[in-house]
Amino acid sequence: MSQTEVTQFGEFKLIDHLTEAFSIHHDSTKTSIGDDAAVVFHGDQDLLVSTDLMVEGIHFDLMYFPLKHLGYKAVVSNVSDICAMNGVAEQITVSIAMSNRFSVEALEELYRGIKTACDIYKIDLIGGDTSSSQKGLIISVTVLGRQKPEKIAYRSGAKPGDYIVVTGDLGGAYLGLQLLEREKLIFLSDPKITPQLDQHKYTVERFLKPEARKDIISLLDRVGVKPTAMIDLSDGLSSDLMHICRKSGVGAVIEDQLLPIHPDSKALAMEFNLDPSVCALNGGEDYELLLCVDPLEYPKIQYLPGFSYVGEILPAVEGIKLKTGSGKEHPLEAQGWVHF
Ligand SMILES: [Mg+2]
Incomplete structure (x- = not known):
């Protein structure tokens, strides 16, 4: 049997490849792999997993x-996927x-962060498993949520003409x-040097303590x-938008000049x-969330902060494009974070 390197596939193609032979056995499984969360029929509200x-x-x-921040972020990143389904x-x-x-x-510290997130987001911790590993720490969180079927926003609902709206500001976590x-690296080369982080507290927190x-x-x-479609921005706007376009069978244009970037993130980008x-x-x-909104609905959120x-x-047919300040259009490339 020939051996294929996992890196040849990339995360999403690998998931598709490994799961394509699976069939759905139950009517209660409304949608499975391929969105921010799976949707399971569950009485008058659907269950999101x-x-x-x-x-x-x-x-x-x-x-x-x-460790406390890590516990917090592990919960937040999961809650975010339920938000992405509305x-x-x-x-x-x-x-x-x-x-x-x-x-x-150390583990108590990790769980303090998990508890803080549970208290803030009103989440119940209902189970889990612990094991030892040969090397390092591995955390897996599964989240359950609910919504009425007609309110769930899928990646597949975007239509040409919809406005693309993002919340908050972008690029901070990366910076x-x-x-x-x-x-x-500076600390490793000379442990006597104290890290200079205070000046960029906002941007550092975007990575260490996202909401x-x-x-x-x-x-x-x-x-x-x-929203006609929605996704949370975990891999980066360009690659997350591509998921929406692929699932909805549409193209898109993003205007470079309109991307919301915090002044501190901007300053840090310049520094780098x-x-x-x-x-x-x-x-x-x-x-943050990327929403596609019907232009007729847009006035309801147009002047709201965030x-x-x-x-x-x-x-x-128009593809996925980036429009620059000078009015030029380029194909948008997905260069999101790759974890393989
Ligand atoms: Mg997601």
Whole structure:
């Protein structure tokens, strides 16, 4: 049997490849793999299920990632997937595997972060599993949420003419990570040097302590807007938008000049000689939401804080494009974070 390297596939193609032979046995399975969460028929509200795996050395570096923040982020990234379905997260299970270098006190710190997130997002911890690992820490969180069937926003619902709107600001988590990585290298070369992080507290926190936009889901409900499609920005705007375009069978145009970027992130991008727009397009883990909104619905959110119009859904033939300040259009490339 020939051996194929996993890297030849990439994360999403690998998932498709491994799961394509599976059939659905139950009518209660409304949608399975391929969105931010699976949707299961469950009485008058549908059940939303999503799961995430975080591996030390791949997704986080404990040299600068405090365990409490890590626990918090592990919950938040899962809650974010339920938000992306326009749903409300209610329960989680948490499973961990750790090597013997972790003390009970260290794990208590991790669970303090998990508890803080559970308290803030009103989530019940209902189960999980623990095991030892030969090397490093592995955390897997599964989240359950609910929503009425007619309110669930899928990746597949975008139509040409829909406005593309993002919440908050973008690129911060990526730039925060760049700064932490730089300070780590400086520290490793000379442990007497204290890391310079205070100046960029906002951007560093975007990486270390992101929030899920549960507030946006409540706000959309209050003003009566249901996005035609939605996704959370975990891999980066360009690659997450591509998921929507692929599932909806549409194209899109994003306007470079309209991308919301925090002044601190902009300053940090300059310091690193990076184009802030490129960071906003390709940096992941901001956990903001990308919504597609019917233009007739858009006035209901247009002047609310936290929403930025960044482009429009186009017919598929037009492709996925980036429009620059000078009016030029280029194909948008997905260069999101790759974890393989
Ligand atoms: Mg997601």
